[in-house]
Amino acid sequence: xxxxxxxxxxKTGLIHYGSGFAPSKYDLKQILEKKEIELTHILQTRGHSTxxxxxxxxxxLKHLALLLDSGVSISQALTVLTKQxxxxxxxxxIYDILFAIENGTTVADAFSKYPDIFNSPCIAIxxxxxxxxxxxxxxxxxxxxxxTIENTKKKLRDASLIPIITFIIxxxxxxxxxxxxxxxxxxxIRSHKLVVPQTTQLLFTISKAITIINTLYATVIFILILILxxxxxxxxxxxxxxxxxxxxxxxxxxxIKTSTLVTFLRTLSLLIQSGVDLQKALVIAKLTSQxxxxxxxxxxxxxxxxxxxxxxxxxxxxNHWLFDPELTTIIAIGQEASQLxxxxxxxxxxxxxxxxxxxxxxxxxxxxxxxIILGLLIAGxxxxxxxxxxxxxxxxxx
Numbered sequence: 147x148x149x150x151x152x153x154x155x156x157k158t159g160l161i162h163y164g165s166g167f168a169p170s171k172y173d174l175k176q177i178l179e180k181k182e183i184e185l186t187h188i189l190q191t192r193g194h195s196t197x198x199x200x201x202x203x204x205x206x207l208k209h210l211a212l213l214l215d216s217g218v219s220i221s222q223a224l225t226v227l228t229k230q231x232x233x234x235x236x237x238x239x240i241y242d243i244l245f246a247i248e249n250g251t252t253v254a255d256a257f258s259k260y261p262d263i264f265n266s267p268c269i270a271i272x273x274x275x276x277x278x279x280x281x282x283x284x285x286x287x288x289x290x291x292x293x294t295i296e297n298t299k300k301k302l303r304d305a306s307l308i309p310i311i312t313f314i315i316x317x318x319x320x321x322x323x324x325x326x327x328x329x330x331x332x333x334x335i336r337s338h339k340l341v342v343p344q345t346t347q348l349l350f351t352i353s354k355a356i357t358i359i360n361t362l363y364a365t366v367i368f369i370l371i372l373i374l375x376x377x378x379x380x381x382x383x384x385x386x387x388x389x390x391x392x393x394x395x396x397x398x399x400x401x402i403k404t405s406t407l408v409t410f411l412r413t414l415s416l417l418i419q420s421g422v423d424l425q426k427a428l429v430i431a432k433l434t435s436q437x438x439x440x441x442x443x444x445x446x447x448x449x450x451x452x453x454x455x456x457x458x459x460x461x462x463x464x465n466h467w468l469f470d471p472e473l474t475t476i477i478a479i480g481q482e483a484s485q486l487x488x489x490x491x492x493x494x495x496x497x498x499x500x501x502x503x504x505x506x507x508x509x510x511x512x513x514x515x516x517x518i519i520l521g522l523l524i525a526g527x528x529x530x531x532x533x534x535x536x537x538x539x540x541x542x543x544x
Contacts, residue, residue, distance in 0.1 A: 150188055151164075152178070175188075199239055207289050221247060224247070265433075266433055267430055267431075271285070271288045298409065324356040329353060345526075345530040392439075404501040408497045409434040411493050411497065415487050418490065443465045443469075458478035461477060
């Protein structure tokens with residue numbers, strides 16, 4: 147439902163200003179006319195701020211689940227939430243959902259109009275919850291799932307943050323030495339006509355190349371390369387090839403595999419336990435990975451399921467790197483005991499522990515190794531600069 151800012155004048159000539167939600171400009175005009183206000187100016191505000199609403203999505207769904215669990219109807223729950231929230235964007239979103247539901251649309255269909263805010267698992271679980279009459283439980287389970295997924299992503303971001311910061315600091319220090327310090331050393335050494343070793347000469351050459359202007363040029367070129375790379379990633383063949391290469395790089399491939407399985411298995415478990423059929427659950431869970439190579443393997447599993455194979459057999463005959471024997475065994479046990487959903491959840495917990503161990507191992511190894519390498523490089527810079535200075539000191543003593 148749009149949000150309008152308006153001004154109007156009453157019979158006494160007093161000017162009024164206000165803002166609020168209305169289905170259309172005509173409806174707002176009718177509302178004001180009942181208050182004996184003649185509309186003079188109206189402005190519809192911008193649409194939803196997707197990024198902000200996505201961040202508040204879990205909080206909104208948690209409150210909605212809590213109200214529904216208390217026995218409140220969906221219309222009443224949404225009305226209460228519009229009064230509680232202070233965000234205009236979120237009010238507008240909730241009013242849109244409420245308006246759609248009051249006109250006969252299901253909650254899942256109302257959510258599906260905003261795919262950037264409510265993802266595929268959320269819509270599927272909401273639909274299944276409505277069908278089974280347990281919408282509050284379905285939304286609550288989805289919120290727990292989404293928080294777990296966000297925690298996993300946060301761990302991955304935190305694990306990569308320290309090495310990136312360390313490398314940036316080294317790069318800044320190196321540039322400062324090359325631009326501001328090395329040229330002064332070169333002037334001193336050249337003025338005394340000292341013999342310069344090859345390593346020091348190499349430093350002088352690099353320093354001349356790395357001037358402030360050249361650094362700006364290099365930055366521009368780097369940005370252009372990034373833009374070109376993003377454009378090339380829209381070409382299917384290049385993206386598929388790169389995704390496959392990434393999945394075969396040592397160390398990185400294990401983290402990609404484990405993090406993918408954590409989100410994939412947890413999504414699949416939640417969907418199955420919510421009542422979504424296996425084929426549809428696999429199609430939705432596949433979307434949790436942006437890697438085309440992994441999606442191709444999951445598509446192969448879906449084709450085998452459609453052909454009548456069991457999930458465990460489909461995993462076993464697809465890709466042993468992605469679906470290892472341990473996972474296949476767990477799923478086979480779950481199928482035999484008719485507990486596929488809970489067993490998938492246990493498998494996701496197992497891979498979450500593995501992911502934590504891998505991230506801790508890489509953090510504990512990578513950071514000291516990187517610091518040692520950077521220390522050696524800086525030490526090499528200092529030695530290369532001071533060798534001619536030592537020669538100058540010898541000449542002065544002579």
